[in-house]
Amino acid sequence: MTHDDLQSLLSVMLQSGEGLSDCLFLPGKPPLVEQHGRLQELPMEQPEAVLQPAHVEAIANLLLDGNERLQADLRNLGSCDTSYALTGVARFRTNIFRQNGRMGIVMRKLQSQVPTIESLGLPPIFQQMVTEKNGIIFVTGSTGSGKTTTQAALLNEINQTAEVHVVTLEDPIEFLHPLGKAAFSQRELGKDFPDFATGLRAALRQAPKVILIGEVRDRETMEIALTASETGHLVFCTLHTINAGQSVNRILGLFTTDEEKQIRERLADTLRYIVSQRLVNKRDGGRLLVTEIMGSSLRTRETLLYGESDARTFQEIIEAGITMGWHSFDQSLMQAFEQDLISDETALLFCTHKNKMRRDLEMAKKLRDPIDDEPSGLRMAAL
Numbered sequence: 001m002t003h004d005d006l007q008s009l010l011s012v013m014l015q016s017g018e019g020l021s022d023c024l025f026l027p028g029k030p031p032l033v034e035q036h037g038r039l040q041e042l043p044m045e046q047p048e049a050v051l052q053p054a055h056v057e058a059i060a061n062l063l064l065d066g067n068e069r070l071q072a073d074l075r076n077l078g079s080c081d082t083s084y085a086l087t088g089v090a091r092f093r094t095n096i097f098r099q100n101g102r103m104g105i106v107m108r109k110l111q112s113q114v115p116t117i118e119s120l121g122l123p124p125i126f127q128q129m130v131t132e133k134n135g136i137i138f139v140t141g142s143t144g145s146g147k148t149t150t151q152a153a154l155l156n157e158i159n160q161t162a163e164v165h166v167v168t169l170e171d172p173i174e175f176l177h178p179l180g181k182a183a184f185s186q187r188e189l190g191k192d193f194p195d196f197a198t199g200l201r202a203a204l205r206q207a208p209k210v211i212l213i214g215e216v217r218d219r220e221t222m223e224i225a226l227t228a229s230e231t232g233h234l235v236f237c238t239l240h241t242i243n244a245g246q247s248v249n250r251i252l253g254l255f256t257t258d259e260e261k262q263i264r265e266r267l268a269d270t271l272r273y274i275v276s277q278r279l280v281n282k283r284d285g286g287r288l289l290v291t292e293i294m295g296s297s298l299r300t301r302e303t304l305l306y307g308e309s310d311a312r313t314f315q316e317i318i319e320a321g322i323t324m325g326w327h328s329f330d331q332s333l334m335q336a337f338e339q340d341l342i343s344d345e346t347a348l349l350f351c352t353h354k355n356k357m358r359r360d361l362e363m364a365k366k367l368r369d370p371i372d373d374e375p376s377g378l379r380m381a382a383l
Contacts, residue, residue, distance in 0.1 A: 001058040010086050013042055014109070019286060021144070023092070025105040027053045036286050037279070056103045060096050063105070069190050074098070083110075083172035083188075093172055108144075110174045115153045122153065125293055125325030130157045133209075135272035135296075136229040140239040140247050145277050146289055147238045148174050151212060154236065158182055164209035169199040171214045182210075189214070196221045204228055212236045219254040226263075229270040243329070243352070244274040244294040244314045248304065268301040278329065280342055280350050288341055290332040290350065293325065294318045315352065328352065334360055338368075 009031065013023045017035050024032040024039070030050050031042040063084055064070050073080035079097035084107065086092070092107040117126050129137060137154075139147045152175040155166060159180035166182050171189035185206065193199030196213060197220040203211055204224075209232075216222050216237045229235045241247040248267070255263050276292040294300065299317050308314060318328045327335075333347040334357075344361045351357040 001055070001062065003062055006059060006062050007086055010092075010107075011089065014086070014090060016040070016042060021109060023107040023109070025051055025056050025059055025107075026099075027051055027056050027102045027104070037281065053102045056105060059105055060103045063094055063096060070096075081171055081189075091174075093174060111149065114156045114175050114177055115149055117153050117157055120149065120153050120289065122150070122289075123291065123293070123325060123327070125295075126154065127157070128325070129273055129275075130154055130161070132234050132272050134229060134232050134234055135270045136225060136235045136237060137273045137275070138237050138239055138247055138271075139275045139277070140241045140243075141277045142240060142242065145279055147277065148214075150275065150277065151236055151238065152177075155184075155210070155212060158210060159184070162209075165207055166210040166212070167203045167206050167208040168212040169193065169196055169203065169214055170212070171196075197224060200224045200228065204231075204233075208233060210234045210236070214238065215240075222251060222254050226266050226270060230266065241276070242278075243276050243292055244318065245308065247274050247276070248314070264305050264307075268304040271300075271304065272296055276329070278350055280333075280336075280346050282341055283343055288336060290329060290336060291327070292318065292329045292332065293327055295321065295324060295326055297321065297324070330357055330360075333357070334364065337361065338364055 010023060013031060013033050014020060016033050017040070019036040020033050022034040024034070026032065028050055029041070030044050032039050033042060063082060067082070070080045070082055074096060079095060082094050084092045084094050090112060091110040093110055094105065094107045097104050139150050141147050155177060158164065158166065159177055159182040161181065163181050166184050168184070168186045169189070170186065173186050173188045177184045177186065187193055187199060189196065189199070193202065196215070196217060200211070200213060200221060201224055211228055211233050213221065213225055213235065216225060216239060225235050225237055239247050239250055241250050251267065252260055252263055272295065274294045278290050279287040280290055282288045294314060294317065299312065303312050303314060303317060315328060318326050319331060322331065330351050330353060333342065333351055336342045337344060337347045347361060348354060348357055
């Protein structure tokens with residue numbers, strides 16, 4: 001297989017349908033595409049044709065392109081991340097991995113157009129986030145929930161409105177930000193710096209006002225990120241967590257028990273927002289982004305300092321902060337249901353508190369379809 005063959009195959013996969021997010025190459029299966037969250041087999045000339053281990057390994061070798069670092073990661077760690085460009089058409093974030101002694105490849109399609117807050121339909125509070133001058137903002141969610149896309153929209157807003165230097169540390173670079181008011185220095189793991197901690201430490205000497213960290217993976221990176229947020233930088237980070245409470249616990253879990261009190265104090269001073277997000281199925285096909293947003297307030301800082309209890313939980317604080325633009329997943333899901341964007345089954349599947357959601361859904365259904373109380377015209381016979 002040559003690069004021309006791979007590019008032709010990827011072109012066909014991209015043209016197979018709308019909503020494509022991933023291309024998968026696995027031994028024993030035909031090439032697969034994920035569309036709107038569901039895997040589809042690429043139609044082959046011979047229906048029984050499947051990829052052989054040698055086919056997948058040949059594709060992997062083209063993607064590795066003789067890079068010694070990637071080959072060492074694959075050999076020593078069992079997987080590696082890189083990027084690949086389909087000339088003039090699309091770019092991909094690629095993960096090559098070993099499974100059962102064979103190669104597997106997943107290529108995630110990257111958007112060529114940098115998204116905006118408006119194009120993603122993000123709530124108005126996202127406009128407030130980019131006006132922060134310092135502190136740390138976490139964008140959290142599972143793999144494939146759109147964290148990088150949301151961060152790109154936030155940075156795009158800064159690019160349009162602020163004359164600042166933005167340094168990004170990414171693995172790999174997914175969105176190439178065009179020339180705007182801001183100056184961008186986009187650095188890629190493995191090509192421009194060896195690890196996030198080293199790259200972040202260097203970034204502090206590059207006169208940035210805004211720093212984006214593709215992912216916080218270890219204690220050292222988190223420590224430097226907190227320090228950067230304390231010294232006048234606005235820091236954007238991602239975490240693989242599902243809500244605000246779990247995000248705080250993940251951060252604390254990177255440090256020892258003896259350090260917990262100090263880390264809680266630092267978070268209380270520097271945390272500006274935790275944005276958590278999920279993609280759910282829409283009624284008419286496709287997927288809808290639902291978010292949970294917690295900002296900084298006296299109650300938030302108190303809970304960060306002393307922890308959650310029966311009297312105070314992040315969930316309760318978030319739902320009470322709706323006047324400030326905060327909202328929980330359950331509130332987002334209810335709003336989507338009331339707008340007829342999602343079904344009640346979807347709302348129940350992705351909600352946090354199922355019993356309360358059932359009651360709220362029943363009430364919403366009654367309001368949507370009220371019982372007809374008008375007289376029927378029938379009368380009881382006189383006794």
